[in-house]
Amino acid sequence: MAEKKRTALPLPEDSETREKYMSLGDHLEELRQRLIYSILVVSVFMIGTLYFGSEIHRFLIMPYKAVLGPDAHFFQIQLMAPFLIYLKTSLILSVLVSLPFLLYILWGFIAPAVDPRTEKWGKFIILFSTLLFWSGLALCWFTVFENFLRVFLVVLRPDGVDPYLPIDEYYDLFFNLHLVFGASFQLPVVLILLGRIGILSSRFLISRWREAVLIIAVVSAVLSPGPDVFSMLMLLVPLSFLFFLSALMMKVLETTDSK
Template sequence: MALIGKKKNVPEDGQMELVEHLAELRTRIFRSLLYLIVGMVVTYNFFKPLYRIINDPLTRALVQHGVSGTIKFDSVQDAFFLKLQVSFIAGLAIALPLLVMELWGFIKPALTPKEREPVKFLAPFSVLLFLAGVGTGYAVLPLAYDWMVGYLGDVPDAQLLQDAAKYLLLSVKIILAFGIAFQLPVVLLFLARVGILTSKLMVAYWRHAVVVLAALAAIFVPSNDPITMVMMAVPMAGLYLLSISLVKAFEPREDGTQNKPLLTMILVSLAPAIMLGAVSYWIVRQRAVPIQKPGMILPTATSAPTVSPDIEKRLAALEEKVTQQAEELAALKAALEQKTATPSPVPQATPAPTAEPSATPNPVTPNMPQDGR
């Protein structure tokens, strides 16, 4: 009944008993699960377009390199579990703002009014940074898979038999890694609020910070390819420079009074907003280019890369030359067959000369008697 009943008033000073804290935690966990289930039910009916969106980067990479591939399942129930996994991920993305609200509602009573002031800005700022990271991660997927598939093209007659669950898990890991990496300003501001960092310290050691961020990018990237590492390290370095201004805005003044960094917060918030808009525009432009068979990793003969006009002209001239030579060869063959079919005149045989009787008498043998003698 606490899920749908009257909202319980929580003391602002956070003075609650342990049982009340556990009851509040249970209520918010149940609400979060309800939001997640509703999101899964909604996205379950949109599995095909969602799967095409996830599968699109690998499909384009295979088509571009001319490598054939197909999705495989090890057992008959794997397709059902794949659909549940896609629905869970999409439902979690839809319910994320509500989940953040429930988390903030549980943590808020434990904070003092002074501590809540920066959190009011960080909560929506963190969501905006996470969305910008997710969009950047999805935009990096085509580059990463293009680099990986390029090695398949070096193997003669190579064919990819991709496991659907492993591909989904790898893609989600890359996207989530970018979403978490983009929370760097929130982490740095938290360290500054507890007195570990200052803006002057961040400026003095920015070179060391860039090296550390590059190493962290190499660790966070699940695919271990250099393209994704670079694409993660560069935005993180930019976010570090952005965090210097953010930390300086929330630092107390020399007289101990707090700043009111409304203009600074607005300007800082524009950076992830602009990044998210640019990534969204790039993704829309990329998806506007159709592929031969969306949602399938099986390029056909017509899905080969486009040929330049110069090559097309050369191919047409070569085709015409081959056709002419074929016609000349066919004419020569026909003439040869016609000449072979015509019978040639056979010369008549000359009769052998007959022997004429000799006019001279046969010579008489000396041993034979003549006239009966």
């Protein structure tokens, strides 16, 4: 007798029920599609940043020229350094600009596995995390990076030393310092997530605020770009504020959960 042909059952339209029916292969296929979408988003932004590469370069070296004067120049030590810098700058800026879209695409993969309330908070965390990251970048750009260059290229430079930098070293310093500040500003996100999973509480944070500020001061001294107190304070003050803001937000969330 001929074996009856099996027909696949259609997946339910409800996302929560559909999640239960999805196999490991289905999950991997969806993850692959979302990775492709993420690469396409970054690629679109990279086309724009590469097209305006010269204008972006002139904008990013403004702190350097503000310290050493409008006639300041760079040295090219490696043959392919300028070309690689264009690609690196384009990639990093494209990822930073498209960060909300990338996080939203990733969250779309995770959301079906969580309850509706967690899904709503997840979208808020994505927006909050992105704003904090860009705030850290803005703080470094407007207050810290130029001061860092001035300290090492002018204040601490001995006589008879050429202050001009290799182009690749400048961009390494630029991106490393800005990313340090952007990552440091994720402190509230980390604390709130630890609070949501029950590891920390607002009462614990408030009771240990002195130790927390001391730890933040040590971290700020290590991560601050220059040996001067100004650079340290530019990281210490906002991180301390974000710590207390995190404790307040955790308190509000705990009060809401208890109702």
